Amino acid sequence: MNKPRHETWNPVTGCSPVSEGCDHCYARGIALRLRDMGVARYSEGFSVVVHEDVIEKPLHWRDPRIVFVTSMGDLMHPEVPEDFINRVFDVMRRCARHQFQLLSKRPERMAGLCRTIDWPANVWAGTTVENRSFYHRLENLRRVDSAIRFISFEPLLGDVSDVDLTGIHWAAVGGESGPEARPMRIEWARGIRDRCVREGIAFYFKQWGGRHHSSGGRMLDGRTWDQSPDPSGQMRLGL
Numbered sequence: 001m002n003k004p005r006h007e008t009w010n011p012v013t014g015c016s017p018v019s020e021g022c023d024h025c026y027a028r029g030i031a032l033r034l035r036d037m038g039v040a041r042y043s044e045g046f047s048v049v050v051h052e053d054v055i056e057k058p059l060h061w062r063d064p065r066i067v068f069v070t071s072m073g074d075l076m077h078p079e080v081p082e083d084f085i086n087r088v089f090d091v092m093r094r095c096a097r098h099q100f101q102l103l104s105k106r107p108e109r110m111a112g113l114c115r116t117i118d119w120p121a122n123v124w125a126g127t128t129v130e131n132r133s134f135y136h137r138l139e140n141l142r143r144v145d146s147a148i149r150f151i152s153f154e155p156l157l158g159d160v161s162d163v164d165l166t167g168i169h170w171a172a173v174g175g176e177s178g179p180e181a182r183p184m185r186i187e188w189a190r191g192i193r194d195r196c197v198r199e200g201i202a203f204y205f206k207q208w209g210g211r212h213h214s215s216g217g218r219m220l221d222g223r224t225w226d227q228s229p230d231p232s233g234q235m236r237l238g239l
Ligand code: SF4
Pocket: 014, 015, 016, 017, 018, 019, 021, 022, 025, 026, 027, 028, 072, 073, 074, 105
């Protein structure tokens, strides 16, 4: 069977920084460049804008896809109206053939949404933890009633090997990219990997980032790590 195609969907663009992981936000840089090039969708730069014209786009993708939601912003940003978020969820609910990955540094808003909506089974909920200061995001993520909850440790900026992984199905690790990339130490990546292996949690090693480790851009201890969770609860290999 063919692997599903990966897709991004940006019914919202724009955001504002919330924590240290935002210091070199790639989306902000891209949005400002596109604004300067005269691209109409980014005429407001990185201010929060909702895009009515793309909200129904996934309904038109006939083949199943893995869809990353709002790669150019944050659907959970406080400036995004709740009514708009509800409509985005309605589209995702109607597209059971797709698997949506919703990542936000504002999981408290996701948890709050669960009080008013039934979380669709095909929407995976994730948050970012860049260092120990943001473990509290996981408390909110665990309150989200999604089939799969995931953590993005990217950019990984410190040792998080004592993180509580209760209720988490997938962990992805990545170093920071770009000219000002802050380095990721190998023991930080190993610490998470070892916890995931011990606890049967899918582990994905994305990249070393701007300062590549001598063993290769995507290699950790001589191999790649491309595990991902299966909604049935099984771990699978090869994202
Ligand atoms: S939350 Fe994400 S999109 Fe928003 S500023 Fe931070 S890194 Fe950028």
